Amino acid sequence: MFLESYCNNAAGKINFTRQQASDFAKKIADDFNPLHDVDAKRFCVPGDLLFSLTLEKSGLSQEMKFTFSGMVNDGVELIFPDHIESHAAIVDENDKEYLTIDVSGENTKEVTTISALTKAYVEFSGHTFPHILVALMAEKQVMINPTRPMVMYESMSIHLDTLNFHEVNLELATSTLSIEGKRGVADLIFNLMSNGKKIGHGKKHMLLSGLRPYEQSVIDAIVQEYNDKKAKFVA
Structure with missing residues (x-):
């Protein structure tokens, strides 16, 4: 599909350079999370890139759950399954797991269908911050650490x-944020829409750490920095 530029495939193993992973985050997902910056100290490959490659390799099933268990750094060589019967894992050469996938129902490898869902999901996912998370944090009067978000x-x-289906878009249905000390759990529930009709639903589950009391001026500065970074990249 459109993923060839964002990974390297050699002898059935896939790896990523920092530039490839960062380009996917910014150019495809519109995601400017500092974890995906080329020079980030705690750099990681976007989970949406692993999700997209999984669909490209093993197809799209009616029921799918993706659980991330490790951060993928640049240079790590991953083995993706070509087919998933009910459960599979993406692992490295040492069998370390980074992502597990559970599936059921019918499966398709129709390129147009998979491409439509992948692009719609990644676009929705990339807008999680600041569009959705900032409102949730304001509601709960907490915020992420501005120096280490x-x-x-x-x-x-x-x-x-x-x-x-051959075209689809995601619409946010509801979102919640629960707090435990300095950690938060955000759930984003979305509907899958095609030609004005609901054809499915899903949930994105995220963890926030290092939470502290909410300060509007600090949040405004974080959002401004994020938007400035995005504008600079686009320019």
């Missing part, structure tokens, strides 16, 4: 009533 993708699930 940590927002991590833990799991995502989707349910599709049908695999017979």
Whole structure:
């Protein structure tokens, strides 16, 4: 599909340079999370890139759950399954797990269908911050650490009533943020829409760490820095 530029495939193993992973985050997902910056100290490959490659390799199933168990750094060589019966894992050469996938229902490898869902999901996912998370943090009167913002993708699930579609978009249904001390759990519930009809739903589950009391001026500065970074990249 459109992923060849964002990974390297050699002898059945896939790896990523920092530039490739960062380009995917910014150019495809519109995601400017500092964890995906080329010079980030705690750099990680976007979870949405792993999600996209999984669909490209093993197809799209009606029921899918993705659970992330490790951060993928540049240079790590991953083995993706070509087919998933019910459960599979993405691992490195030492069998270390980075992502587990559970599937059920019908499966398709129709390129147009998979490409439509991938692009719609990644676009929605990339707008999580600041569009959705800032409102949730304001509601709960907490915020991420401005000097070390940590927002991590833990799991995502989707349910599709049908695999017979060629265009789709995601609409936010509801979102919640629960707080435990300095950690937060955000759940973003979305509907999958095609030609004005709901064809499925899903949930994105995220972890926020290093939370502190909410300060509007600090949040405004974080958002401004994020937007400035995005504008500079686009320019």
